[in-house]
Amino acid sequence: MTPRLPSVVIVDDHELFRAGVRAELEGLADVRAEAGTVEEAALATMREKPDVVLLDVHMPGGGGVEVIRQVARERPSQRFLALSVSDAAEDVIAVIRAGARGYVTKSISPEELADAIRRVREGDAVFSPRLAGFALDAFQGEIPEAEIDPELDRLTLREREVLRLIARGYQYKEIALRLSISPKTVEAHVSAVLRKLQLSNRHELGRWAVERRLVD
Amino acid sequence: MSATAGPTPLLRDPRRGLVAGVLAGLARRTGIDAVLLRVAFVVVAVATGGLALLAYLIVWAALPAAEGGSAPLTRFGRVARSPGGWRVAIGAALLTLSALLAFRELGIWWSDALVWPVVLAAFGAALLWGRWQRGGVGEAEADALPGSEAAHPRPSPDAGHAVSRVAEQYSGIFGVLLVIGAALLFLSSNHILGGLRDAALTGVVVVVAVALILAPFLWRLGRNLAAERAERIRSQERAQLAAHLHDSVLQTLTLMQKRAGDPREVSALARRQERELRDWLAGGGDREGAASLASALRSAADAIEDDHRVAIELVIVGDSELDAAAEAVLGAAREALLNAAKHAPDSGPIRAYAELGPAGIELFVRDRGSGFDPAGVAPDRRGVRESIVGRMDRAGGRAEIRSGPDSGTEVGLFIERDPGSRDGSE
Numbered sequence: 001m002t003p004r005l006p007s008v009v010i011v012d013d014h015e016l017f018r019a020g021v022r023a024e025l026e027g028l029a030d031v032r033a034e035a036g037t038v039e040e041a042a043l044a045t046m047r048e049k050p051d052v053v054l055l056d057v058h059m060p061g062g063g064g065v066e067v068i069r070q071v072a073r074e075r076p077s078q079r080f081l082a083l084s085v086s087d088a089a090e091d092v093i094a095v096i097r098a099g100a101r102g103y104v105t106k107s108i109s110p111e112e113l114a115d116a117i118r119r120v121r122e123g124d125a126v127f128s129p130r131l132a133g134f135a136l137d138a139f140q141g142e143i144p145e146a147e148i149d150p151e152l153d154r155l156t157l158r159e160r161e162v163l164r165l166i167a168r169g170y171q172y173k174e175i176a177l178r179l180s181i182s183p184k185t186v187e188a189h190v191s192a193v194l195r196k197l198q199l200s201n202r203h204e205l206g207r208w209a210v211e212r213r214l215v216d
Numbered sequence: 217m218s219a220t221a222g223p224t225p226l227l228r229d230p231r232r233g234l235v236a237g238v239l240a241g242l243a244r245r246t247g248i249d250a251v252l253l254r255v256a257f258v259v260v261a262v263a264t265g266g267l268a269l270l271a272y273l274i275v276w277a278a279l280p281a282a283e284g285g286s287a288p289l290t291r292f293g294r295v296a297r298s299p300g301g302w303r304v305a306i307g308a309a310l311l312t313l314s315a316l317l318a319f320r321e322l323g324i325w326w327s328d329a330l331v332w333p334v335v336l337a338a339f340g341a342a343l344l345w346g347r348w349q350r351g352g353v354g355e356a357e358a359d360a361l362p363g364s365e366a367a368h369p370r371p372s373p374d375a376g377h378a379v380s381r382v383a384e385q386y387s388g389i390f391g392v393l394l395v396i397g398a399a400l401l402f403l404s405s406n407h408i409l410g411g412l413r414d415a416a417l418t419g420v421v422v423v424v425a426v427a428l429i430l431a432p433f434l435w436r437l438g439r440n441l442a443a444e445r446a447e448r449i450r451s452q453e454r455a456q457l458a459a460h461l462h463d464s465v466l467q468t469l470t471l472m473q474k475r476a477g478d479p480r481e482v483s484a485l486a487r488r489q490e491r492e493l494r495d496w497l498a499g500g501g502d503r504e505g506a507a508s509l510a511s512a513l514r515s516a517a518d519a520i521e522d523d524h525r526v527a528i529e530l531v532i533v534g535d536s537e538l539d540a541a542a543e544a545v546l547g548a549a550r551e552a553l554l555n556a557a558k559h560a561p562d563s564g565p566i567r568a569y570a571e572l573g574p575a576g577i578e579l580f581v582r583d584r585g586s587g588f589d590p591a592g593v594a595p596d597r598r599g600v601r602e603s604i605v606g607r608m609d610r611a612g613g614r615a616e617i618r619s620g621p622d623s624g625t626e627v628g629l630f631i632e633r634d635p636g637s638r639d640g641s642e
Contacts (some may be wrong), residue, residue, distance in 0.1 A: 088498075107527075109564075129567060133531035136571070140534060166579045167531045169567030174623070 004032040006121045009048055011067060012056040012083075017106070021054065021083070021113075028114035038062055042070040044057025051121040055100060057084035059093045065098040069170040072099060083113075089134050096197050109160045124187045125194035132166035135193055139173060153200050155193060162189040228276065229410040236276045243370040254560035261314070269314030276311075300457035305346060305391075309339035333402035337428055340394025345432045392429055398426035464492055480561075484525035491518060509572055513579075516550045517568065524557035527565040536572040541631045544611030545577050551603040552581040552627040560585020560624065576632040577613075604629075 001015040007030045010018045012137055018034045025031055035041035038061040047065075053071070055064040060070075071078050082095045082103040092103050101120045104113065105128060107122055114128040127135070137156045155163070158179075165175045172190075176183040233240035243250035261268040300440045313335045399421045475481045510532045525528040536542050540581060549568070556566045561582035570579040600617065602626060608615040613631030 051597050107565075129529060129569065133533050133569065136533045140573075162570070164569070167533070167569040168626070169529070169569070169582045 006052055006117050007032050007048065007050040008052050008054055008117060009033045009035065009041070009044050009050045010054045011035045011044075011059070011064070013037065013052075013059045014056075017056075024110040025114065028110060028145065029117055038066045040072070041067045046070045046074055049075070049078075051078045051079065053078065054083045054117070054119050055080045055093050055095070057082055057086050063091075065096045068095070068098040068100065078079050079120050079123070081116060081126060083108075083134075085132055089137070092131060092134055093138065093197070096194070098133070101194065102128075103131045104128045105130065111155075119187070125190045126192070127163070127190055129167045129169055130165040135197055136160065136163050136167065138197070153196075155196065156189075159189050159193050162186055163193060164179070166190070235304070235310070237552075238272055238276050269311060270318040273311050273315055276451065305339050305342035308342035309335050312338035330402070333353070333398040336398035336401065337425070338396050340391040340398060341428045341431070343391030343394065344429060395425050395428045435476060446586065464496075465489060480525045483527075484521070487527060488518075488522055491521075507536050507538065509538050509577070510570070512538060512546050513549060513568075514571060516546065517553060520550070520553050520557050524554070525563065526557045526561050528553060528557075528568060529565045530568045530570075532570045532572065536571040536574070536577060539633075541613065541633055542572075542577065543609055544607055544613065544630055545579055545629050548604045548607045548615060548627075548629050549579050551600075551607075552629070555600065555627075556581055556583035556625065557590060559583070559588070563624065574633060576630070578625060579629040581629075582624060582626040585626050587619040587621050587623065 005028070008025065009032055010021050011034075012018050012021070013036050015034075015036060018036070022031045022034065024034075032050050033044040035044045036061060040079065041053070041059075053067070054198075055067060057064045059067075064080070068080055080095075080100040082092070082100040083106060084091070084095075084103070085106045086092070087105060094122075096103060102116060102125055104116050104126060108116070110129070118187075119126050139153075139160075162175060165178060170178065172183050172186045176186050179186075227245075228242050229238040229240035229244055239253045242248075243253050246253075253599045257268060257272070261272075269571075309436075313331070316331045316334060402421055404420055412514065428435050468485050472482050472485050475485070514530060514534060520526070521528050549570075553566060553568065558565070563584040567582045568580065569582075572576070604617075605615045607630055608631065611631060612631065616628040616630070618628075621624040
């Protein structure tokens with residue numbers, strides 16, 4: 001049984017970079033289209049209806065966040081994976097909160113990228129070590145008891161544990177082994193954290209993204 | 217383009233107007249013929265003893281022009297630039313005259329000795345304004361078009377153009393003459409005053425005349441200076457950026473071309489350049505010294521990246537001051553990173569994760585190398601025992617080393633600041 005290659009649209013304003021990603025994904029994914037602007041990206045996504053849109057965070061005209069906003073109006077089920085050189089916390093958190101299901105840096109290896117695409121296609125979340133660090137940081141601050149929405153404003157102990165292992169560079173499989181849980185459970189925890197990042201009203205999350213300048 | 221549907225807003229129409237286009241604009245707005253309006257206006261003006269003319273002046277100043285023009289009085293010069301520069305100047309003179317007559321009608325007395333010089337001065341000043349405005353444009357055009365009259369004095373191929381050119385040339389001289397004439401007229405008609413007052417008045421009048429002649433020139437000069445300064449600031453910024461790019465990025469690119477045969481060296485160079493550029497873009501580039509553990513860790517990782525040509529992915533959560541406990545962790549972490557860099561340089565990036573809080577510090581350094589047996593004999597055992605385990609012990613913390621042939625090596629460093637407040641183990 002050979003599973004169908006995931007279909008992909010690459011969105012980045014640098015042509016050279018798009019060509020590089022396309023070459024890397026040769027045989028690992030089915031690249032349907034490339035787009036260099038927000039408008040092109042929205043059009044190509046509507047036309048091709050790919051499994052996953054690989055989305056640059058920084059682009060003229062509103063960047064990845066704007067692409068997600070435009071596409072989501074017509075196609076709310078479209079899945080996005082942010083792929084960016086920017087590792088500024090505010091950029092990453094913004095694109096995640098707009099609806100991207102994951103974030104990886106551009107230095108990722110082709111195999112890891114293909115794996116991330118596959119996971120996003122299946123509806124899972126993809127956390128790079130850095131995004132795990134951001135999430136831990138964002139949920140770390142103490143907030144007054146009265147303002148806590150227990151569903152969204154706090155990470156469970158297990159979620160925190162999983163995030164910390166991701167931040168330390170463990171693969172999902174290794175995490176599952178380490179914590180004696182199934183890989184599916186690891187993915188469920190990561191998806192739960194993603195949901196909390198997207199939906200939490202914690203003012204910390206918004207403020208944090210603005211204040212923190214964790215650039216490295 | 218003027219075929220806008222629906223009621224158009226009331227705008228001046230200087231292209232169709234006789235003076236400033238107020239009535240033409242009104243005609244367009246109301247649909248009444250402009251000629252009719254003009255006749256009516258003259259009748260009203262005579263009937264009100266010039267008051268209507270004053271109203272005209274105010275409306276002209278307040279209304280924007282139809283062709284997308286912006287403002288009222290500030291547009292004066294640009295209106296004057298049109299072929300009807302003379303016409304506008306005459307208009308200005310007439311309007312001044314009417315305003316003065318209106319004032320007289322209202323009971324404020326103006327002697328004829330004042331009225332005529334002022335009207336003449338207004339005419340001359342209007343001509344000069346138009347001329348200086350045009351002058352600015354003309355110079356720019358001459359610069360842009362080599363072979364234009366200004367560059368090579370030869371007859372213009374366009375006769376009509378030549379005529380307007382002559383008129384233009386003379387309008388400046390004529391304007392100066394008018395203003396001076398106005399001044400002289402004023403002086404001579406007030407000559408009866410005589411004596412000291414006369415001398416003082418002469419001085420004032422001369423100053424006013426000179427000011428009227430020079431005002432447009434000075435105004436334009438001031439504007440050009442401001443533009444020049446802005447341009448200078450811009451070019452300074454450009455030079456700064458160019459200098460930075462030259463010192464850093466271009467140097468690195470040159471180095472990379474020279475070392476193209478050594479992939480590790482090339483990627484190390486690229487990585488260092490990337491880091492520097494990121495710092496620079498993040499603003500200023502100076503990380504605040506090594507005052508906090510987070511920034512000290514980053515500097516340590518950067519140094520090891522540079523020295524050993526490896527990539528270190530560092531994730532830090534929280535921050536902590538650089539006290540004794542933090543110093544111990546920093547030293548041990550540096551050692552762990554060095555070990556990873558020495559023994560697993562080619563197996564992907566080294567990952568370091570640090571959780572820094574007021575209660576304690578946890579730090580993990582992980583590589584995906586071939587690993588070693590912490591219990592067995594390894595060449596760097598002493599280093600590990602002394603610099604990592606021993607150092608953490610002495611500081612009241614502990615170190616954990618996990619290593620295996622498949623999973624690489626992970627060094628965990630734990631220390632608690634306030635014993636009992638937090639469980640440092642996982």
